[in-house]
Amino acid sequence: xxxxxxxxxxxxxxxxxxxxxxxxxxxxxxxxxxxxxxxxxxxxxxxxxxxxxxxxxxxxxxxxxxxxxxxxxxxxxxxxxxxxxxxxxxxxxxxxxxxxxxxxxxxxxxxxxxxxxxxxxxxxxxxxxxxxxxxxxxxxxxxxxxxxxxxxxxxxxxxxxxxxxxxxxxxxxxxxxxxxxxxxxxxxxxxxxxxxxxxxxxxxxxxxxxxxxxxxxxxxxxxxxxxxxxxxxxxxxxxxxxxxxxxxxxxxxxxxxxxxxxxxxxxxxxxxxxxxxxxxxxxxxxxxxxxxxxxxxxxxxxxxxxxxxxxxxxxxxxxxxxxxxxxxxxxxxxxxxxxxxxxxxxxxxxxxxxxxxxxxxxxxxxxxxxxxxxxxxxxxxxxxxxxxxxxxxxxxxxxxxxxxxxxxxxxxxxxxxxxxxxxxxxxxxxxxxxxxxxxxxxxxxxxxxxxxxxxxxxxxx
Numbered sequence: 001x002x003x004x005x006x007x008x009x010x011x012x013x014x015x016x017x018x019x020x021x022x023x024x025x026x027x028x029x030x031x032x033x034x035x036x037x038x039x040x041x042x043x044x045x046x047x048x049x050x051x052x053x054x055x056x057x058x059x060x061x062x063x064x065x066x067x068x069x070x071x072x073x074x075x076x077x078x079x080x081x082x083x084x085x086x087x088x089x090x091x092x093x094x095x096x097x098x099x100x101x102x103x104x105x106x107x108x109x110x111x112x113x114x115x116x117x118x119x120x121x122x123x124x125x126x127x128x129x130x131x132x133x134x135x136x137x138x139x140x141x142x143x144x145x146x147x148x149x150x151x152x153x154x155x156x157x158x159x160x161x162x163x164x165x166x167x168x169x170x171x172x173x174x175x176x177x178x179x180x181x182x183x184x185x186x187x188x189x190x191x192x193x194x195x196x197x198x199x200x201x202x203x204x205x206x207x208x209x210x211x212x213x214x215x216x217x218x219x220x221x222x223x224x225x226x227x228x229x230x231x232x233x234x235x236x237x238x239x240x241x242x243x244x245x246x247x248x249x250x251x252x253x254x255x256x257x258x259x260x261x262x263x264x265x266x267x268x269x270x271x272x273x274x275x276x277x278x279x280x281x282x283x284x285x286x287x288x289x290x291x292x293x294x295x296x297x298x299x300x301x302x303x304x305x306x307x308x309x310x311x312x313x314x315x316x317x318x319x320x321x322x323x324x325x326x327x328x329x330x331x332x333x334x335x336x337x338x339x340x341x342x343x344x345x346x347x348x349x350x351x352x353x354x355x356x357x358x359x360x361x362x363x364x365x366x367x368x369x370x371x372x373x374x375x376x377x378x379x380x381x382x383x384x385x386x387x388x389x390x391x392x393x394x395x396x397x398x399x400x401x402x403x404x405x406x407x408x409x410x411x412x413x414x415x416x417x418x419x420x421x422x423x424x425x426x427x428x429x430x431x432x433x434x435x436x437x438x439x440x441x442x443x444x445x446x447x448x449x450x451x452x453x454x455x456x457x458x459x460x461x
Contacts, residue, residue, distance in 0.1 A: 009021055009045060011061050012047060012089075019095075020047065022045070024046075028042045033083055035076050036079055037337070038079070043090040046090045046092055055170045056174040056176055057174070060174040068088030069091060070452050072090050073093055073094075074094070077417070078341070078420075079414070085454060096207065098111070099111050102124065108210055108212060108213065109213050112209075116140055131214075132156075132158075145197050146201050146206065151372065152321070160197060161198060163211050165181070165183075166180035166182065166193070168206070169206055172447070172448065200419065200455050201451055202452045203451060204445065218283065221286055222276070222278045222318065223279070223308070224317060225302050227272060227303060234373055238346060239300065240296055249278040249318075251321050251373070258271045258274055260368065264324075269320075272303060328368070336385075338384055340356075342405075343411055346373075348406075348411065352402075365395065367380050377415035413426040413427075
């Protein structure tokens with residue numbers, strides 16, 4: 001049995017002489033946290049594989065000595081997914097960043113897990129293609145699959161789970177499997193893609209992903225529409241969806257958040273509940289859809305709407321939305337950002353957002369409400385003083401109020417950020433007896449609880 005980090009380093013280096021195996025303090029610290037408010041914890045060792053065979057060898061050693069393994073992409077997760085609270089080995093996939101194959105006629109691409117979203121889209125652009133999932137952060141594809149990320153474009157294209165055609169996965173004993181194939185559809189066997197996507201590194205390490213990609217639309221138009229109330233904005237979105245107008249993105253930003261947008265991005269947008277929208281299609285059809293959309297939002301007390309077709313202007317609009325979290329951080333120095341994340345049936349969304357705003361005001365906390373309202377997902381961006389126990393307690397209370405409201409109305413405790421450790425305590429409430437099935441799957445695939453222990457499920461090691 002391994003008793004010291006030095007012995008484990010020697011064991012790893014004996015079978016992996018070509019890859020970096022390090023206990024450098026700075027590198028350990030870089031892998032001790034993510035972008036969440038959860039407390040940091042150092043891994044014992046960080047390794048940097050470059051290919052599947054090396055990951056398999058790492059798992060053989062981890063399995064032999066019963067050492068925990070935590071897969072790491074870029075650390076942009078928001079619920080403590082990559083924090084190694086049981087120490088062990090962190091596998092950094094940043095060197096596995098090769099785009100293996102673009103199958104443009106099949107609208108598929110194969111990538112290693114360390115490829116980032118922007119890197120992938122830069123390569124796909126050469127083929128007139130793009131990858132649809134846009135969580136805002138320039139996360140790795142492996143990390144996005146691990147958390148079933150979605151973001152601003154999910155209203156049209158769906159989540160990460162909808163894009164994954166096949167995964168190459170290294171299991172706890174070093175075995176390498178494939179979870180799917182290249183076919184558009186299949187009725188063969190259990191749906192392993194759906195099982196592993198969203199598993200947050202608790203069932204295996206992804207070493208290659210085959211993804212669905214799309215043709216770049218002929219014409220794209222963005223819009224910014226301000227409303228009297230949040231309810232008016234949400235009801236406007238419901239009416240647009242009912243009219244089958246092809247929205248590619250629709251984001252809600254509440255009034256306090258619009259103030260932060262203007263301060264940070266040096267814009268002069270109306271400081272009212274606002275929808276950021278994007279439409280795709282051919283130019284003639286798009287203009288007809290937009291005219292219809294203007295009539296719809298006018299019926300829901302839209303106070304002002306402006307459209308942008310110029311690429312630079314559209315980018316500025318979406319940069320303002322994507323940079324909102326940083327706008328809050330920049331505007332509240334000394335405080336830490338906490339982001340809530342629930343998803344509800346869209347008919348319940350307006351009430352949930354109103355409830356969240358009332359809870360924020362009741363607890364006298366600083367924050368704003370934003371959301372991917374086309375699919376019922378919203379967030380509270382909350383600024384908290386981590387040195388103030390009372391404020392931390394209030395933040396936890398707010399999160400609990402928001403989650404319970406969602407669960408009581410048929411929603412989920414996390415729409416896209418994942419469970420990690422932050423949403424672990426709500427799993428039994430949300431899943432009931434189905435949680436026992438998840439525990440059995442975990443125990444079958446990872447009997448020694450080596451993969452990212454005590455994330456999603458709390459199982460005794």
